Amino acid sequence: MNAEQLIADLHGRWVFGWERHAGDAPFDFRRTFGDLYDFGSPDVRLYDDFDPDQRVATTAAGYGSIWEPGFRAMVSAHHAVDDGPHVIAGHDLAASTLTFVARITLPDGATDIRTTTSLVWRRTPDGWRIVREHNSTKVLPAGTLDDTLPGAGRNSVSRQA
Template structure:
């Protein structure tokens, strides 16, 4: 075999493995598709009302994170250390330190998730939202955040593999006028 034939054979093998179908546990659309998961992650995982049970990262957000992995990249500029966290438990520690300081946190999605299929086992979504954070003491704060999530498909469905959240202050009108 000449070098061109070997190169072509290698290219074909790579393209076949890259085109492997996504398991049934990782649907492209619908309730367990990436867009819906991104929305749910925000609206059910992070939404907090006064009087809610104590925050529990594993219980409240465990559906979205793989707690067995040590190769994650999770960042939020709310983290006082501004650190990239490589495990879901380490990321959870950030929120155990912050969420109890809030009486409530309410979100409104200002830009629905945009989903890009990055490969058969990965999908990327981006979403923007406005939120109102009411501390236990003091006046509410208003922010707008953009979140970018790379999801990885595994036997238990889509899980967050890479996450980046950046927020900026906003005035109350931005939150009130969001849908």
């Protein structure tokens, strides 16, 4: 498999790593993404504007600490790839961009989102690992994804991020 296809597959795995279903074990970032992020790199930069505090994490563990509380509180998170992944790959670095939609359901209701994600991957002795991440998210009108995400459920209460 060539590097572009491998990175495309990894980016797809990344999207669905965030998937949550009612009754899942508590979300554990390192258990879920330990083979995708570079947990040992001193130059990691990870950002997602869906984080209310809009923090930039400088370690993979730090990024996990941003997301674990929220994902543990979720009832479910359902995703679908809307566009991509689009990949360019060199010998030691690769970049991928992908757009996904998701319905994030909390006990008090659901939020539909569209996110464009860009990841930079570095080839390590253990394989390709994420060293840069930038996600831009738009909250969609309530019910936008009713027909897009099978099993995500209708009649959700929308909330703003």
